[in-house]
Amino acid sequence: MPPVEAPADTGAVLTVSEVAVRFGGVAALSDVSLSVRPGTVTGLIGPNGAGKTTLFNVISGLQAPDRGTVHLFDTDVTSLKPHRRARIGLARTFQRLELFGTLSASDNVQVGLESGRKFWDLPRLRRLFPGRARRAAGDAGQPDVGGGRSAAACDQLLAGVGLEGSGAQQSSAMPTGSARMVELARALAIGPKLLLLDEPGSGLDESESTALGDLLVRLAADGMAVLLVEHDMELVMRICDHIYVLDFGDIIASGSPEEVRNDPMVQAAYLGEALPEPPSAPDGTGAGTVAGEEGRS
């Protein structure tokens, strides 16, 4: 039974230590600790209002914690601004879509791809008046600034999330499922080492959801660390290497999918609803680790 990684875990991409956030009198997170290792998909599950999105906001820098620290690799990023964290290698998507709605899907990805560039970058300047051919290839008058290599990378990313040929669409006009995939492609475009996904599966049909799972597994196999918030338990149980269960701002359990599924506290949190079986899980035997016992020691 793998223990809850302690904050001192040296190989971890992300280490969250004893983070607490209060909104007025309500504790959104109380002493949450977790860590995410490279090359794994880590799930973060829990009922609505458990604090999952708040934790994502703390990790990505949109919410300052009242207490506790966040480390990316060995760097303490607790007081760093979101864009500094992104430059270290953190990317995220949002539960409520945060697209650049006036831009096309491919422009959304381009902004991510070129986020490392200075805008006064000289080679860019000659593209301000692109040739006829390129403009004709452009869409609905939205200029194609990228050109060349980054355009290819953009197409590749969109294809990777199943959106071949949709690059020209204005992103706010896309259905939710596709819009979520644009967000994912944009997040991938910055070349992250840690990817936070906030319910990427909602709005996807079954086959899309399966494709998403396969994609995440592939990304992890390439060495990326993925932290996944998801309500689709089938998906979570199928692809996660490790799962944390958050309830009322507290990690109540963590462990492998089968351990978590059989944890009495988790079952209580989900009011007795049976969680789906992990795909190739043997009959669940051991109880999951209760974070309260080890995580905070």
Added chain:
Amino acid sequence: MSNFLQYTIFGVMLGAGYAIAATGLVVTYTTSGVFNFAQGAVGMVAAFCYWELVAAHNVPVLLALVIILVVGASIAGALVERVLMRRLHGASAERPVMVTLGLLVILTGVATLVWSPTTERQVNNMVAGQFRLAGINIQYQEVLIIGVALAVAIALRALFYSTRTGYALRAVVDDPELLSMSGASPNRMSQYGWVLGFMMAALAGVLLAPTQTTGISIESFTLLVVNGYAAAIVGRLKNIPVTFAAAIAIGLAENYVVNYILPHLAQNLQPDITYALPMVFLFVALVTLPSVRLRAVGRLTTVRTPRVAGGYESLVAGAVFLVLVVVAAVVFNGTVVQGTTLLDLGGLVMTLGIVGLSLVLVTGYSGQVSLCQFSFMGIGAFVMGKVSGGGSVLGLILATAICAAIGALIALPTVRLRDLYLALATFAFADAVAQGFFNDGRIYGTGGVTIGRIVVPGLSFGGDRAEFILVSVFFLLSALLVLAIRRSLFGRRLVALNDSPAAYATVGLNIGVTKVTVFAIAAAMAGLAGALYGTVQGVVGTTDFDIFPGIIFVLFVTIWSIRTVSGAFLAAVTYVVLNQAYPNGIGLFAGAGIILIGRAAGGILGIEAIQFPLPWVKRTPAPTDAVAGARVGAVSAMEGGTSAAS
């Protein structure tokens, strides 16, 4: 000592007046999420109505107060919410700002028509007489204002924290959907907020009117409330007790500075310092505010994005434009309209067009509202006039560079904050510069600054034709620049930042740098426009760059389309034509226009029915609310999932 006490009482009284207006702003903001830029104008109209009733028609004071506060202000507030503001749900973030500015110019415009600015209107104290306490004279009016302000603050606090309606009022901005689930109507709450806000603005107006020793004037009384802005900002637009305390502190500080510091300064500096005070308070308030947290709000844009012309397309269009300019220069040379040559008017259109382009960049693309582009124009014209005798190329360059630097300085303290604060800072800056700089005869000269036409060795732009062509070329270059920026990496970032600041930061882009950069570029463009405006006019004076013309121009750009080059150009044409034909009614046109346009993000040019089809452009269907609808579906599906899980 008795002097000190006297100043203190007066300062507290002044602060109490600001406090009433400021808490009104806070109430409206907390309940509707809209900062009412017309707050001062509402107070001004109330003060003039009070004068009209009491001083001109001998209506008893109490009856007049009932008519103005209980009947007039509440009905006006309810109407404004119902007719103007409620339609703006889901509009782009800058639109509520624009509509309240429209209300501001309408109210000042109507007031100017009804109450001639040349008549002096002195309002007497509501309660006459005074008493002596601790060796100083205290007027009953002062006690009245302080008492009323305290009563208002206590009553509001009680309303917000001890009643059910109060809880609903506070909840409505955070989450209207959630509020409506709890049985309260967000619209109703918003309406209460507007009614209360209007009543408090009117109350502040009638109470402060007697303190204006030289009589009430439309412009200065409307802008008196800028001090209230600073107080509301210290209270972070939500905390009534802090707002109240800040207003008192500002009233005191103002009165102490006026009485203790000013007498020690050179006589000719005194008015400038007085005018600059509200601006200083506002900037101090902005700098001391804690950074606002970036919030992921799930904002979606469902408007059609205006087409951006490609590189060759804009070059071809530019060449056609240039040909038309030359033809116009030849055909209309010597034509005079109402004492001004047509080509000079055309030159004004071109220079204002450049200002419009700067607004397209800063407000249209990046979503930040700037209300001080005319101030940059004025500074640019001033620099142009002062550098090597006016009309020099060096002057043009310096005007541009200095305005860029000032622009960056103004934007810097606000980048950490919500976009509204930039609008406020630019409003205060425009006010301070207009009052303390442009209006000052010693700086601008009693007859204004003489600039003259541009002289380049070997070339003369002395004639109207050459001058018109020159400024047209500058407009054309600016337009090509703005389009090139929009097509560039930077332009895409501006639009992205406007769409979702949270996502912008989380892909690794620095919001502050982007905002300061775009604001500085826009300021530089306005400075250049001002320098050119000076060369067209020859002499620029005190009233060219006032705050109200600046606001009216922003409204015209928004009405036509703040995201397109043609919008900027048509706004300049409209402004110059109306300013020539109806100089007194131009604000009414602008106000009515912005109200009619309402939430339509693309302005007049964005309306589908009137769009001119370009044969070489493939049209895409306008985005629908597909995502929004789908999102609601997804949310309910999620909730369904949860309830199944629980």
